[in-house]
Amino acid sequence: MNNKIMKIILQRKVAFLYCLIILSGISNRLYSQIIYTDVTPDATPNVTYPLDLNNDAIVDFMIQFGSSGGVATGVMCYPQNNNAYAGDFAGGLHLPWALSTSSAICASLTTWYDSNNPGTMGLGASTGYWPGATNKYLALKLVVGSNTYYGWARLDFLAMSGSFTIKDYAYQSTPNTCIQPGQTVSGIDENTNKTISSIFPNPFISSTTIQTIANLKNASLTICNSYGQTVKQIKNISGQTVSLCRDNLSSGVYFIRLTEENKIIAVEKLIIAD
Secondary structure (H helix, E strand, O other): OOHHHHHHHHHHHHHHHHHHHHHHHHHHHHOOOEEEEEEEEEEOOOOEEEEOOOOOOOOOEEEEEEEEOOEEEEEEEEEOOOOEEEEEEEOOEEEEOOEOOOOOEOOOOOOEEOOOOOEEEEEOOOEOOOOOOOOEEEEEEEEEOOEEEEEEEEEEEOOOOOOEEEEEEEEEOOOOOOEOOOOOOOOOOOOHHHOEEEEEOOOEOOEEEEEEEEEEEEEEEEEEOOOOOEEEEEEEEEEEEEEEEOOOOOOEEEEEEEEEOOEEEEEEEEEEOO
């Protein structure tokens, strides 16, 4: 066997291993999940709301009224343990941001404040970002052991900061992964009831049938070779059955990616034989 052939074989082996690494990463992402909690009914506490972001019976943040002489003067955010909120420092106060849905919550928000720096969410009508806010999001960082998670809590404030309502909250269960304010579903869908239930036959020679557990709606199937190049695509798929013909594809290992509503819902290995 000459050197040229050996080089080609080595390149293909490296490419195949590289593709397996990519597939492994995608598969891990398939199981990432946003843990969402709807506060039902919406809570408007008189004094304090103990926010347990990951529902493990440990309070992660205390959102409560500050008071003087029995009169509420503002609303504060007190991170517990090593947790933190995102905000800035102005006028001698740490001010948690009231975010819209366009901001990403992750490490790129460079100013995080922990329990050493309680945040003034609202003080009267003009101090802080929260007075009069409706459907705004508090950016939260949750530290559990050596892992860091990002999440949000959605709140309304009265104009004078005399009352607040917490509506819901969520966090991304994959460490160090961004979450959008208000996001309740991962970019890669963790909804397992639409994943592939079978591919038969696999390996196949001329055609195979892909079966999903639940109905698809306007989905797409993309086939990539071991170099990561798209070699075939089927669009506008509905129902539970996808028939795939080999056409002019060479024998070898391929990877199929099933997407619906711009979310990857399944990734599987496919083998074509001669």
